[in-house]
Amino acid sequence: MTDPLPSTSRSLPIALIRAREGVMAPIREMLSETGITEQQWRVLRVLDEAGSMDTKTLANRASLLFPSLTRIASAMRDKGLITQTRDTVDRRRQMIALAPAGQKIIDDHRHRAGQIVDGFRATLGTENYETLLDLLGRLDPGPRD
Amino acid sequence: MTDPLPSTSRSLPIALIRAREGVMAPIREMLSETGITEQQWRVLRVLDEAGSMDTKTLANRASLLFPSLTRIASAMRDKGLITQTRDTVDRRRQMIALAPAGQKIIDDHRHRAGQIVDGFRATLGTENYETLLDLLGRLDPGPRD
DNA sequence: TGTCAATAATTAACATGTTAACGATACTGC
DNA sequence: GCAGTATCGTTAACATGTTAATTATTGACA
Numbered sequence: 001m002t003d004p005l006p007s008t009s010r011s012l013p014i015a016l017i018r019a020r021e022g023v024m025a026p027i028r029e030m031l032s033e034t035g036i037t038e039q040q041w042r043v044l045r046v047l048d049e050a051g052s053m054d055t056k057t058l059a060n061r062a063s064l065l066f067p068s069l070t071r072i073a074s075a076m077r078d079k080g081l082i083t084q085t086r087d088t089v090d091r092r093r094q095m096i097a098l099a100p101a102g103q104k105i106i107d108d109h110r111h112r113a114g115q116i117v118d119g120f121r122a123t124l125g126t127e128n129y130e131t132l133l134d135l136l137g138r139l140d141p142g143p144r145d
Numbered sequence: 146m147t148d149p150l151p152s153t154s155r156s157l158p159i160a161l162i163r164a165r166e167g168v169m170a171p172i173r174e175m176l177s178e179t180g181i182t183e184q185q186w187r188v189l190r191v192l193d194e195a196g197s198m199d200t201k202t203l204a205n206r207a208s209l210l211f212p213s214l215t216r217i218a219s220a221m222r223d224k225g226l227i228t229q230t231r232d233t234v235d236r237r238r239q240m241i242a243l244a245p246a247g248q249k250i251i252d253d254h255r256h257r258a259g260q261i262v263d264g265f266r267a268t269l270g271t272e273n274y275e276t277l278l279d280l281l282g283r284l285d286p287g288p289r290d
Numbered sequence: 291t292g293t294c295a296a297t298a299a300t301t302a303a304c305a306t307g308t309t310a311a312c313g314a315t316a317c318t319g320c
Numbered sequence: 321g322c323a324g325t326a327t328c329g330t331t332a333a334c335a336t337g338t339t340a341a342t343t344a345t346t347g348a349c350a
Contacts, residue, residue: 135280141170239329
């Protein structure tokens with residue numbers, strides 16, 4: 001018996017990459033004028049949504065690996081987008097908070113970002129959009145604790 | 146009116162990233178013993194499926210950007226996984242073909258890769274799995290020609 | 291209290307993603 | 321033929337993904 005792999009045109013990993021390309025294209029276009037990257041935008045989004053938090057929690061919520069976040073946070077600190085402070089009790093820990101310049105980027109682009117999301121929701125239809133999020137969620141491995 | 150962005154837990158870009166993490170984890174584990182990367186595996190898959198082709202077509206089918214493919218192909222040539230030959234008619238073009246060592250990696254891992262795919266299909270159910278691929282396909286921007 | 295394991299974060303090393311600039315070849319129309 | 325343009329591919333520069341090693345700090349416990 002042969003044991004054919006699925007055609008690459010029906011391959012789940014490739015489909016996920018391509019869908020991500022399609023979704024991120026307009027977002028990247030929006031962000032290009034701000035000078036921040038897609039990952040930095042995710043960090044700002046999470047901090048705006050949930051307030052300041054420690055690095056580990058931030059990495060999980062923004063779906064970034066720890067070493068990536070170390071570099072990203074250091075770049076964002078240098079740009080004045082966030083602040084980093086050592087936990088006084090456990091000096092291994094670090095708290096990260098939104099700085100005014102970071103908050104301004106969120107505020108300035110919240111509306112357009114919402115429009116982009118609405119565009120995709122309209123493309124698929126609300127029901128399909130929610131179905132897609134549910135199915136994707138079932139493939140999510142969860143936090144790597 | 147406030148204009149809230151979707152919670153990051155229901156954000157499409159983040160959901161796509163996390164789903165990809167979940168899907169790729171077992172594949173990366175399988176590939177770790179071969180010494181090739183996930184992208185190199187995609188290149189081998191496409192070549193195995195459709196035969197040799199020029200660089201541009203390969204980049205599109207494997208969802209790789211051109212500069213990435215330049216580096217990946219050069220590494221794979223050095224490892225003897227593929228061959229690169231100049232088109233004699235149009236000397237700008239380059240044909241890439243599977244070499245025996247590359248074919249062997251495909252053959253040795255075809256079965257396990259199929260099992261991994263079947264696992265995800267079973268997790269979601271066949272109907273949901275096909276629905277997911279269809280919805281992802283509708284977000285695909287298509288080739289960047 | 292002194293040693294060892296566990297945790298938070300960084301650093302290192304290499305591969306890829308992304309955009310822009312560049313070089314080489316082919317085509318087009320005059 | 322030749323200037324202008326388009327196409328294929330590479331290179332450059334920087335940011336991120338990924339795994340492994342390292343440092344700093346804390347906690348457990350004999």
